Amino acid sequence: MDETTFVKDATLVPTPPMGWNSWNTFRCYDLTETVVLGVADALVTSGMRNAGYTTLVIDDCWQDVARDPAGRLCSHPRRFPSGMAALGEEIHARGLRFGLYLAPGRKTCAMIYDRYPAREIGSFGHEELDAATLAEWGVDYLKYDWCRANKGGTGLTYAGAFERMAHAIAATGRPIVYSISEYGRSRPWEWAGELGHLWRTTSDIAPTWRSVMRLADKQHGLAAYAGPGGWNDPDMLEVGNPGLSDLEARSHLMLWAMLAAPLMAGNDVRTMTEETRALLTHPGLLAVSQDPLGRQGxxxxxxxxxxxxxxxxxxxxxxxxxxxxxxxxxxxxxxxxxxxxxxxxxxxxxxxxxxxxxxxxxxxxxxxxxxxxxxxxxxxxxxxxx
CATH class of the missing domain: 2.60.40.1180 (Golgi alpha-mannosidase II)
Incomplete structure (x- = not known):
């Protein structure tokens, strides 16, 4: 592939992406096809889809514990028996975009932190194959998560690892929103805008007021690096999760709206309270978040x-x-x-x-x-x- 021809498609994210991600609530072993379809239905019936939360991202642990003989990733046969292509069709049928998770090294984060008993399901050495597989399945959004990708003799650097996958995605010809997740360690706001559509600026969020304040403080001075086509990402929302009061959750969402941050809900939308639903779909707050000028506060x-x-x-x-x-x-x-x-x-x-x-x-x-x-x-x- 001629890497000099790479130009990302900035038109995919004229405003900060909105959607839902499985990790904050379901993490690894509770993530199933049934859960995902239940969430997809709830995004529709709750009004969240129509409010703008249109991307459903299935985070780590959707994968089988090993690649198939051809080196392709497969879905976990017990928790995702229909396969990811079929699941993607169900997600699309509900008027939602389909997002998946990969990692650039030999391991995913769940293999490191959750003892997920897999081997070689990271994308190292398989970047073009994995990108082609995602495109074949109809994936619209990729979260690419660092997860100690430089370990195991890969020789990967932060920018180099994410550049590899950017070129692999471009080679598929499919428009895929590319979320770069390296936790702000290498000042990604200075380089990731050439490759991706959003880039993490912080370590992981937790459902505590202290965590929300810590992440908000780390956005100071970063406004100049964000705008239509690429966004600073202080991590997913904890709105509706135990640990934040209703008042703190409201302030959390207000801050993320002021920051022009991606709004990726992380609660169980199937069982959320009416207060949480009303907050997440508040027209005034979402109008600030999605303002077309795209100027980060x-x-x-x-x-x-x-x-x-x-x-x-x-x-x-x-x-x-x-x-x-x-x-x-x-x-x-x-x-x-x-x-x-x-x-x-x-x-x-x-x-x-x-x-x-x-x-x-x-x-x-x-x-x-x-x-x-x-x-x-x-x-x-x-x-x-x-």
């Missing part, structure tokens, strides 16, 4: 335990105020300014423009008064139109 100031974020939109901008502390604080709209209870100015309000509380949808007049009592870990998004 950034933290602009800090006032003690309160962070202020701003994101430019195609028709204005949005300001996010997050109370990270353990005590309540007050945010006020007064005299054409948005300010904290300490009178610290946050944003000037355009005199003739529209001001909207994104969560409630309430329109606020720039010259009027309004206040929010922000509980600990609560975030407010205020949208401005000039």
């Amino acid at each position: 950034a933290r602009t100031t800090r006032h003690g335990k309160v962070d202020v974020w701003r994101r430019d939109l195609v028709d204005g901008w949005v300001v996010g105020v997050l109370n990270r502390g353990s005590c309540p604080t007050t945010l006020r709209l007064h005299d054409a300014a948005l300010s904290l209870g300490t009178d610290a100015a946050v944003e000037q309000v355009p005199g003739s423009g529209c001001v909207v509380d994104v969560w409630t949808g309430r329109e606020l007049r720039g010259g009027g008064d309004h206040s929010w009592e922000l509980a600990p870990h609560e975030m407010v998004l205020v949208r401005f139109a000039p």
Whole structure:
């Protein structure tokens, strides 16, 4: 293959990808064909598909424990008896895109961390065959996960390993969204945009407020590297998973919307509460997330335990105020300014423009008064139109 001809298809992700990934809830041994089809049905009936969560990604452990005699990957015969091509057809029949997981070394992450009893199911030495297999199965999205790919005598480097698969995908001729997952170790925002459509900027997320804050902090300074065609990825959503309160889950989603981050739900959508469903499909938050300008937001100031974020939109901008502390604080709209209870100015309000509380949808007049009592870990998004 002539590698000089490679150009990624940036049109596949004009806005941050949205969908669902199996790992956070089902991890390895609980992942089955029945689970996947149940999730696919729930994405439709819950309204999540129509809200934009259109890609269903089957993460690690879908594979059989060994390749077939021709070197091809196969699905696990007990947990995925119909095979991945047939499963992909079922996913497509529900109006969803089909995503799968591979790893560039000799092992996948489940082989390392979950004692998955497989051998040589990593893609090292099989890149073109694996990419062709995915294309044959109708795969639309690939998560390619580092998983110590440089071990076992592969000689792989971060950028080199992901470049190999980028060229292999291109050779198939199938449009496949390419998710690069190396956990931000080699500053992928500086090189991955030439190869992939999204790239992890952090280690794995956990369903705790501390984890959400740690990952959000690591996005500081990365906004310039993202935009239509390629996105910084601070990992999947933990919305709806035990460990975050409803309020923390709302702030988590608001932050990811401000960051123009991919929104890959990781909860069990078959059994989620109505509160979780309403949050994940909230029209105002998703409008911020999917704004066509594609400008990632950034933290602009800090006032003690309160962070202020701003994101430019195609028709204005949005300001996010997050109370990270353990005590309540007050945010006020007064005299054409948005300010904290300490009178610290946050944003000037355009005199003739529209001001909207994104969560409630309430329109606020720039010259009027309004206040929010922000509980600990609560975030407010205020949208401005000039």
